Amino acid sequence: MDLPSSGAHLVRLTGLYVIGIVGFVFVRSAVEPETWSREDSYRKAALEDLAKRPSIHGGNDSCVGCHQDEEGTHQDSMDELMDGAHSSLSCESCHGPLAHHVSDDRKIGDARIDYTRMLCLNCHGNLVSLPAAFPKMILGDEHLSPAREAELLKAAKAAGKEKFYRHKKKVHFGMDCTECHLSPHDPET
């Protein structure tokens, strides 16, 4: 049998490399997406795709523009909100997102209004994890040890929120907060 020439192994290796490189370049040009950035390793068009998604929430400013000619407009509610302790609240966090209520300047569904006590307790329940200065509702049906009571009263006094602590004596189980606090927008009404 004829032996291969002395440099044959190099020729074969080089040949394989060339085939590999050519094959790779060919496959890459077929599968690489358009707008692909080789330096940053991503498809630049993805940024546009992501930016196109619609905004579901509109923010407080998007609510006040409606129902200007009726009584009890959204502007009135907003004024009430801005007056009281709840001025930092977002309308949509209680009433649901704008996109579920309005589309193309037309109403498509009712905004959610929760009249039950759970709306208030979601933030103001007597949770042990609440920040110290945050007003907590200690309801009439809650039983706490005297030491814990003293601690909470002290924290409430220190935060200047002692009046919330006194709810314990007055608020009855099963009562809705809105029976006394007529407007959740300005709870001190």
Add this chain to the structure above:
Amino acid sequence: MNPSDQTDRRSFLKMVAAGAITTTVLMVYRPESSAKAEGASSVPIPGDGGASKLKHDYAYVIRIDRCNGSGACVRACSAENNVPEGLFRTWIERYVKTGEGIYVDSPNGGMNGFAEVKDNFKEEALSSWFVPKLCNHCRNPPCVQVCPVGATFASEEGFVLIDDKHCIGCAACVHGCPYGSRFMNHETGVADKCTWCYHRVKRGQQPACVEACPTGARLFGDLNDPESEVTKLFAEDEWLVLKPEMHTESYCFYVGLPREVI
């Protein structure tokens, strides 16, 4: 074997030495020249007031002393971004420190708040607090590093985003995130996570969670803007990041974060 092709030991060793020296020299000179090129586009220093070339240097601040666990953020995010039930782009964890140890939970991600959770630890709690969490949009993101196809990437302004048309659903990134911010979305079949509401920020709006937060515990802003609340809090330097030992260069800064938070 052709006898004249055989080399003797000395010549062979000389060839090996020459090859090794050449390769080493080439290796030493190449990386230097590419490092110089990298220097121009290296990670900008956060909060340097615009000295870096970026137009925007977005960052997120969470004030633990203000979070009341309402879950408004979780609900808003879910509605804004079509997040399937049971999956979360952002969530709230509750930490309760008792004499026996630390208890952490996140009932339904905090979506319904914590008012109806049975265990309130009223007697045993030494201290307790809420920790909202989300994607940290790291400047050295392990998820981007591990993605085999380049479907997740860091945009120039600091957003770490997912190209859901390119993702192959391998979930390596879900595994790679030290914060557990990523998940596989069973409705779309690809990876998913918080985008800092990129679509909203591009329109000048705030992310949905920031908008919904009733107490101002969540803040989003541009560190290049000296008037931004986020810039001011960042400058006060009273913040910590989650898992600093992972060196992810997280861009979510927690103010008032207790040491026990993992």
